[in-house]
Amino acid sequence: MPSPKRKSEAGTDNEAKKQRTTTATATMTAPTPDSHIDPELAIKYWSSTEASVNGVLGGFPQVSRIDLQGSSNFLAKLRKQSPHTHLQPKQGKLKSAVDCGAGIGRITEGLLSSIAETVDVVEPVQAFTDVIKGKAGVGEIYNVGLENWFPAREGLGPYDLIWNQWCVGQLTDAQLVAYLARLPAVLSQGGWIVVKENLSNNHDGQDVYDETDSSVTRTDDKFRRLFGEAGLRVVSTEVQRGMPKDLYPVRAYALQPK
Ligand SMILES: C[S@@+](CC[C@H](N)C(=O)[O-])C[C@H]1O[C@@H](n2cnc3c(N)ncnc32)[C@H](O)[C@@H]1O
Incomplete structure (x- = not known):
C-alpha cells in the first residue's frame, strides 16, 4: 500500500526472483507494474479501512510524528530559501495549500493548517474526509481521485503548496504525469509541489505492484523521470530520517515548473 510499508511485503528477493523469471520469459510487451492498477479495487480497499491514523498509515501510526516533523523541517528550509516574499517565513502563514490524497487529513491537521491560512483537501473516500470536514483552517473538500481532479x-488556486503524500502510487505513470503537468497552472509564483512517497528497493530496479490496495511503489529513478516528463524540476529533496529500518525508505521531493 502507498502508506509506510514493510520492505518484506514487496520488492524483496522473492519479488525480484518472480520479476526476473517474468523478464526471462516475457515478450517486449510485458505488462508494466502500473498497468495492474485498478481504481475500483483501490477504492474498495480504502473504503473498508478504518478512518484513523492507524488505518491510513497501514498499521504504522507510530511513524506519523516523525514524518510530520521531517516535513515541517523540509518546508521551513524551502520557505527560508525562497526568493519570493509571499512565501518567506517572515510573512507568517502561507495563503493557501492543498492536501492531495489526504485521507483523514492527518497532514492537514498535523502540519498544513498551521502553516497555511486555508487548506483544501482532495480525497476520493468521503468517509475519510468526514473526519476533517469543518475543522479550523480546512477549506473546500473534493471527493475525487487525483486523476480526475x-x-x-474549476478555477481553483493559486496554491502556495500542493502536498501529495503516500497516494500517487494509486495513479498509473501516465496519469501521474498528466496530473503533475496540470498543477503549475494553479501554483502561485515560486510555490511548491511536494511529493513524499515510499521508494521501491526492488533488486532489479523495478517498481513494485501491491495488490492489497492496487498501487505501485516507484523507484527514485522512475519518480525523477516522470517529474521531468511532467515539465517539473526537483528543487529540493530529502530522505525522511528516523523511519524504522524494516520499512521502505521515504523521500520528499519539492518540485517547480522547469
Ligand atoms: C496511505 S493513505 C495516505 C493518506 C494521507 N496522504 C496521509 O499521509 O495521511 C492513501 C490515501 O490515498 C487515497 N487514494 C486512493 N486512491 C486515490 C486516488 N486515485 N487519488 C488520490 N488519492 C487516492 C486513499 O483513499 C487514502 O486516503
Missing part, C-alpha cells in the same frame, strides 16, 4: 478548469 482538474483544479484549473
Whole structure:
C-alpha cells in the first residue's frame, strides 16, 4: 500500500526472483507494474479501512510524528530559501495549500493548517474526509481521485503548496504525469509541489505492484523521470530520517515548473 510499508511485503528477493523469471520469459510487451492498477479495487480497499491514523498509515501510526516533523523541517528550509516574499517565513502563514490524497487529513491537521491560512483537501473516500470536514483552517473538500481532479478548469488556486503524500502510487505513470503537468497552472509564483512517497528497493530496479490496495511503489529513478516528463524540476529533496529500518525508505521531493 502507498502508506509506510514493510520492505518484506514487496520488492524483496522473492519479488525480484518472480520479476526476473517474468523478464526471462516475457515478450517486449510485458505488462508494466502500473498497468495492474485498478481504481475500483483501490477504492474498495480504502473504503473498508478504518478512518484513523492507524488505518491510513497501514498499521504504522507510530511513524506519523516523525514524518510530520521531517516535513515541517523540509518546508521551513524551502520557505527560508525562497526568493519570493509571499512565501518567506517572515510573512507568517502561507495563503493557501492543498492536501492531495489526504485521507483523514492527518497532514492537514498535523502540519498544513498551521502553516497555511486555508487548506483544501482532495480525497476520493468521503468517509475519510468526514473526519476533517469543518475543522479550523480546512477549506473546500473534493471527493475525487487525483486523476480526475482538474483544479484549473474549476478555477481553483493559486496554491502556495500542493502536498501529495503516500497516494500517487494509486495513479498509473501516465496519469501521474498528466496530473503533475496540470498543477503549475494553479501554483502561485515560486510555490511548491511536494511529493513524499515510499521508494521501491526492488533488486532489479523495478517498481513494485501491491495488490492489497492496487498501487505501485516507484523507484527514485522512475519518480525523477516522470517529474521531468511532467515539465517539473526537483528543487529540493530529502530522505525522511528516523523511519524504522524494516520499512521502505521515504523521500520528499519539492518540485517547480522547469
Ligand atoms: C496511505 S493513505 C495516505 C493518506 C494521507 N496522504 C496521509 O499521509 O495521511 C492513501 C490515501 O490515498 C487515497 N487514494 C486512493 N486512491 C486515490 C486516488 N486515485 N487519488 C488520490 N488519492 C487516492 C486513499 O483513499 C487514502 O486516503
